[in-house]
Structures are given as C-alpha cells and as structure tokens.
Amino acid sequence: MENSVPLHVCHVNKMSIIINRSHAILHSIAILFLIHYRLSFFFQHPQNITIPTLPWLLIFVSELLLYLAWLLSQSHRWRPVYRTVFPERLPADDKLPAIDVYICTADPKKEPSVEVMNTVISAMALDYPPEKLHVYVSDDAGSDATLRCTKEAWNFARYWVPFCRKYGLVTACPDVYFSSSEDGFKGSSDFKAERKKIEEKYEVLKQRIRRIVQESHTDVAANNKLDHSSIIEVISEHHKEKDEVKIPMLVYVSRKKRLSRHHNFNAGALNVLLRVSAMISNSPHILVLDCDMHCNDPTSARQAMCYYCDPQTSQSIAFVQFPQTFRNISEDDIYDSQLRFIFKIHWLGFDGAGGPAISGTNFYIKRKALLGSFTKQQDLMTLKRSFGPSNDFIKTLVEDYKPCFIKDGESSKMLLENANVLASCSYEDQTTWGTKVGFLYFCVLEDYFTGFTLHRKGWKSVYLYPKRPQFLGTATTNFNEASIQWTRWVSGLTSVAISRFCPLICGPLKMSLVHLMCYLEAACMPLLCCLSVWVLLLYLNFVSSMASLYTQRFRTRTSSYFR
C-alpha cells in the first residue's frame, strides 16, 4: 500500500526536552560536587579527620545508590514523545489484517462475571470488520458458569453489536453505556425505541448471569479450578439461524489443569490461546485484555492498524501499547491506583527511546513477533523441538497460512481434537514455549520480560495515548489489594534485576543506551531504593549505638565526679 499522506505522526516536544536535559545537566553538576565533597573526606590528612569514617562511608554509599537511581530515571525524560494516528486514512476493510482478541479470566468468584462478560461484549463491538475479528475467552478456572455466561454474552452481542454499528456508538461496553445518560435523551424516536429494547435485553442478560453464578455457588459438584480437562467451544456455531448482521466469532477456551503441574499464570494461559487460536483463526495480530479491562472506545483496533498497515513501520513494530485507565478511582487516590507516573510520564519517555514495555493488557501484538515466521522449507524436526509435536500447529507458522477450522459454519471435529491437545498441560514439555517462544515464563511479570526480550531482539513498539481512554478497567482501591499487587510486581522486577537477564548484563544487543536504561530503571529501582534505605538504617544503627556509648561514658564520668 502506498500512502502519500501518513497514517501516523510522532511529535517530539522540543521544549520539554530542553527543560529536562538542562535540569539533568545542572543536577548532575550538583551531584558531582557532592561526590567530590564526600570523596575529599577520605583524602584528608588523618589528623584532620574529626568525624568517624564508617558513618561517612555508609552515607556516601547510600547517596551513590540514590544518584544511580536518579540517573536511570532520567532515561524517561530524555526524549518523551506522543503520537497521533489517522485511522480514516486506512485502506478499505477488505484489506485490513485479521485480529484475535484474548481475554483471560481465572476465578469467577473473584472476577465478577457481569464485568467479565462486559469485557467480552465490548471486544466484540470493536469497530472492525466482524469476519476479521475473533474473540477468545480463556477461563483458567474451567468453570461451567463462565462457559454458560459466555454463551449468554454471545446471545446479547447479536443485538448489541449491530446496534452499536448502526448508530455509531462511542461506548462499546453495555454496562457503561446504560449506566451513563449517553445518548439517552437524544436521537430519533426509532433510536430511542431500539435503545430501550436493547437496555431491556441487557437487564435480562445481567439477571441470567447472576442466576448462573448463584447456581454455580450452590452446585456441590462445582468445578475444581486447579484440576480439570480442557474445553474448547466455538460459541457461535450453536446458533444455526442466519443473523442479518455478522458478528465476530466467539470461542471459549479452558486449558487442561492438573494439581501436579505448574501452569505459569497468565503467560501460560496466553500461550495456550496462541496455539488454539492458530488452529481456528490464526490472525496475524492479537489484542490482549485482562478480564476487567473493557474496550471503552471501539476505534482502538483501527488506531493500532495505522502502524501495522504502514509498510515503513509494519515490519519493525512488535506491539502497540495503550495505557491502562481505570473507572473506579477515588478522588484522593492515595495509593496512586491510576499508576499516573507509569502511563502519563514513563511510557512517553520509553516510547521516545525505542518503545514502551508491554503493560500486561491493552496491547495489540504481532503473532510473528512472539512465534517467528517460517517458510515451508523449514526443517520439521527443528520446528517440533521448538513448538511441540503438533503438525497442524506447525503448519500455521508458515506465513499467511489460513486454517480451515470452520467449514459451513461447523468446526472440524478432528481439528477441535487437535486444539484440545494443544491446550493440554503436557504439550509444552521439552519445547521452548515460555523460554524462547510465546509469552515468557521467567518471571511473574510476563509482560515486562516478554517486552524486554522482544526489544533485545530488535523489535520496536509504540505507545498510543489518545484523549479518550480506549480501555477502562478496575483498579485496586484499598491498601490490602494494592500491597499484594505491588509486592508481586516488585518481586517480579527484582527477580529480573538479580538474574542473568538483568538488562545491564544481557541488554545492549539491539537497543539504544537510553532504552536500556529505561528497562534497567524499572528492574532495579525497587532494589536501589531498598538498598539505599538499608544502608541508611545501618548508619542510623551505628549513630544510635555511638550515642548510647557516649551517654554511658558521660554517665560514668559524671557519677565518678559526684562521688
């Protein structure tokens, strides 16, 4: 495709760059003076040294750690950029590439089903050709209730999606749409009547979901979320009647789980989806969503495609990241649940340096970046060693391969059986899944580590921060939840910082120094801050023991004086 007008532009804010860099230089000069001051203490004549050396050294080490943390944090301020896209300039719908949407859920008791189904419905309502959009729900709990709710959601989507398309709704999530007064009092009488009808259907959907969930709570033989077989169901094929308006395909996937096996959390679920979806739709692009993160605006897919449809960027860009925005933020937000410092500051600088890290959810990623692409001439045995024994899956790795999973509206039984094998817990044994291909398992933050590995290999990424939030989720709002989440993130980042994958050791392959510093800052910041505090505590400990020593001496002297 040849475009005389660009599909996207990148703006560099020169003024903020000048201010940030001047501040960095001035600050560095001040730091150099401080280092000189501290160091000169050690080169004094021993007779002039009146202060004990150890506390001086401890303070100095602590300061050095904080200087290093400050230096790394400058990487985000070095070249912040923001981007604008022009989706209206995209080629015609028939030329757009297909997209698979992955929505992962793990526990129907902790993750409210109404919310999860709203995410599913909003993804189905994305403004994209329906035959090129396939939505996959991964249910790690293997819950019958979630499967039944997904079917109900599909039923509702048959009315909701055409309604959104017909009236060009800007809110794709039914719960948000109906709970706000958006469009409620405007529009023609036809629109108002139709809106009322859909709203009633939505109320029925909510009631049904709640009933299903209640029944599952009272069901004695409820599923064991840690031990169950795999289930793959193409929801749409159960409805044989022909709908006038096409809606995206919806597939329910629950991977096999056994108590004796490690399942690698979200990354494990995503890798199963990568394999199963390859057999069904094999779309070249994938949108990953957490189950509590609904599509707030239907245009995100077209916005992301502005990079993938541009021949100049399509080969190098692995993923397009959108920020995480939340709808349940309190006015005070004392724990910064919005993560403003990440999504409003750091990611803009990360983008200017080579591309942001993957943020777990809200990103469009290229299948090729995760799996590689191969020709028919590739050695089959080598591929099997890497991707596992399934011939059918290996066929899907060949570029532009289209699986014939669905024929005349029905899925092929044999391919469905094969897809179940791909979702078994032993499929990844003796393969490179999670170590070299797919989402990587090395640390609990699969997003950070997978993004870092892609950048190390030379892939780029972009950060899109449009005015209207494209995705909206629920944030942690109390101390308990926030501390659990932060503990997981910090321990994940620290495990990378102290491993052989520390960006300092294995980073500088195909990344710029500033980009490397961005990754290094994320990995090392918790460690650097803790270490500096630890050294300071050592110092305080030293000071207090010295103080008690002096008080003791003083007491002994004064008591001997009065005797």
Ligand SMILES: O=c1ccn([C@@H]2O[C@H](COP(=O)(O)OP(=O)(O)O[C@H]3O[C@H](CO)[C@@H](O)[C@H](O)[C@H]3O)[C@@H](O)[C@H]2O)c(=O)[nH]1
């Ligand atoms: O074994 C698991 C664990 C989690 N999930 C799903 O993964 C998503 C994220 O998990 P959550 O426990 O909510 O983690 P958060 O800390 O809220 O999520 C952030 O951090 C994670 C890495 O720790 C990323 O995977 C997420 O995408 C990112 O939003 C949710 O939809 C879960 O249902 C699974 O499917 N299987």
